[in-house]
Amino acid sequence: MNDTTTLIVFGVAVAVLLIGGLALNQPPPAPEPEPAPQVIVPQKTLEMLGPVYSEKGVFQDDALYISFKAAIDGDNKVESKIPVWIHNVSSDAIVILWDRCSITMQDGNTVPLVPESHLTATEALPDVITIAPGGDLFEALIPVTEITRTDGGYTLSTEAIDQGPFLLTLAVEATGDGCARTIRYYPFRLIIR
Numbered sequence: 416m417n418d419t420t421t422l423i424v425f426g427v428a429v430a431v432l433l434i435g436g437l438a439l440n441q442p443p444p445a446p447e448p449e450p451a452p453q454v455i456v457p458q459k460t461l462e463m464l465g466p467v468y469s470e471k472g473v474f475q476d477d478a479l480y481i482s483f484k485a486a487i488d489g490d491n492k493v494e495s496k497i498p499v500w501i502h503n504v505s506s507d508a509i510v511i512l513w514d515r516c517s518i519t520m521q522d523g524n525t526v527p528l529v530p531e532s533h534l535t536a537t538e539a540l541p542d543v544i545t546i547a548p549g550g551d552l553f554e555a556l557i558p559v560t561e562i563t564r565t566d567g568g569y570t571l572s573t574e575a576i577d578q579g580p581f582l583l584t585l586a587v588e589a590t591g592d593g594c595a596r597t598i599r600y601y602p603f604r605l606i607i608r
Contacts, residue, residue, distance in 0.1 A: 459493055461485040464580060465604035472605065478505045478589045479546075485577075485607045486555065493577040493607055495561035496531060500553050503546040507590040511552065512598065514542040515586035518558045521579040528583070529562065531555035534569050543588075556583070577607040 461483050463469040472483035480502040486494040503509050516528040532554060533540050546552050561572040585601040 456491050459485050459487060459491070459577065459607055461497070461605055461607050463603060463605055466602070474601075474603065475504065478503070478509055478587065478599070480504050481585070481601075481603075483583075483603070483605060488573060490573075492573040493575075495572045495575045496555040496557040497576070497583065497605075498553075498555045500551065501546060502552075503548055503550050505589060506548050508545050508547050510543050510545050510588040512543055512586040512588055515584075515598070515600075516556065517584050518556070518576075519582040519584075520558065520560075520576070521581055524560070526558050526560045528556040529559050531557055534562065580604055580606045 460470075461472040463472045463474060463483065467474060474481050482500045484498045486496045486498055488494050501511065513528070513530055513533070517525050518528055519525045530540075530544075534557070544552065557571065558576070561575050563570045563572070581604075583603045583605055585603065587599050587601060588596050589599060590596060
């Protein structure tokens with residue numbers, strides 16, 4: 416054997432011994448810590464009990480498509496506001512009359528609803544809002560009795576509207592027969608579970 420071959424064989428032998436020694440000298444793997452059990456709190460949802468039952472809180476007729484949700488805070492408590500999406504499916508503009516919208520709480524007390532945009536506005540907003548054909552409105556409706564004014568704005572109560580079924584009445588002005596404007600009241604019986 417020549418010197419080059421001897422050096423190569425010797426180098427390979429040293430490399431094998433080095434790699435083998437490193438492989439044998441590995442500390443045993445640390446035991447995997449057992450994960451702590453995770454508590455998953457079921458998400459509260461808003462269901463519509465009437466005029467039609469809807470597990471997802473959705474209603475549609477010839478004038479509007481409406482979807483309600485439950486507002487949950489960081490502590491998994493239900494805030495006293497009802498996020499709503501209203502879509503105008505009619506061929507004419509519809510007008511939401513905020514001053515005629517109300518909520519009947521579980522104790523039978525009927526109070527006006529205030530849109531959240533009115534609480535955060537820097538100037539007075541009208542008591543109506545018009546939704547164009549095919550248009551959308553995203554708003555949160557708040558019972559006026561569940562609002563507390565603070566120096567920095569307002570706070571909402573929690574766990575007031577999830578104590579049982581409540582009735583939310585939405586007043587919508589739409590085109591009736593012969594182009595006359597008529598007010599339609601939509602009573603929605605809702606529950607948060």
